Amino acid sequence: MVTLRPFVNRQTLENLAHRFPELDIASVETCLAFLSTTIDVYTALDVHFARYGLSMGKFTLLMQLFQADNKGLTPSQCAERAGVTRATVTGLLDGLERDGLVKRQPYPDDRRMLSVQLTQKGRQLLSQMLPDHFCRTTGLMAHLTEVEKKTLIELLAKVQAGTPAMLDP
Incomplete structure (x- = not known):
């Protein structure tokens, strides 16, 4: 795009x-x-x-799976949590699986469904990446005071509340 x-x-x-x-x-x-x-x-x-061979979409899915711990998530749960279509998640999971960062397995209670989990390689990548990621995120917001950060969150929520004005027919 x-x-x-x-x-x-x-x-x-x-x-x-x-x-x-x-x-x-x-x-x-x-x-x-x-x-x-x-x-x-x-x-x-x-x-x-x-730098880590990822896109924002792939990172989002890896973080979802990281938070799910060893339980894993279904592709539908990933799509719902990310606010995207199942087809989008399938494409991202294909790439992550090809890179050895996630694995898909039959769901324990229903073999028609899939469970997605991080592999050891995926966990290692996040363990290596997250300290750098959090430092860079802090750097991105370094020019704001704590009060300004809270104010920005409030202001962005107000902007987000106005988005229907662009969507309404």
Whole structure:
């Protein structure tokens, strides 16, 4: 997926606001700043995960399985927890299994179902990666105070609550 960085300055927004009175300059500027930051964070995460031969999706599944401990999860549970389709999870699991990081086995109570578990190699990768990952995450947020971090979480929840405005017909 190619993501284009928005290129709109204040003068452009002011000109557009004269043509479209519905345009709230502060809202658009805030949205564009959020989108630009999101692009930067996703780009940084892609580079970070690539160091370990992973994508964000693969990392998400590995962390789900890590938290499930030795119990494992079904592919459907993985999909539901990640908020993606079962087909997406199947593709990610195929790659993780090919890399020897997860294994799929028949479910103990129902052989028609599969249980997915981390392999020893998958556990070793996470044990090696997580200290670096957590240090880098801390570095990403290092310019914020503890109060600002809490405020940002609250503000992002408010932005998220507004997403239906973009989805409604």
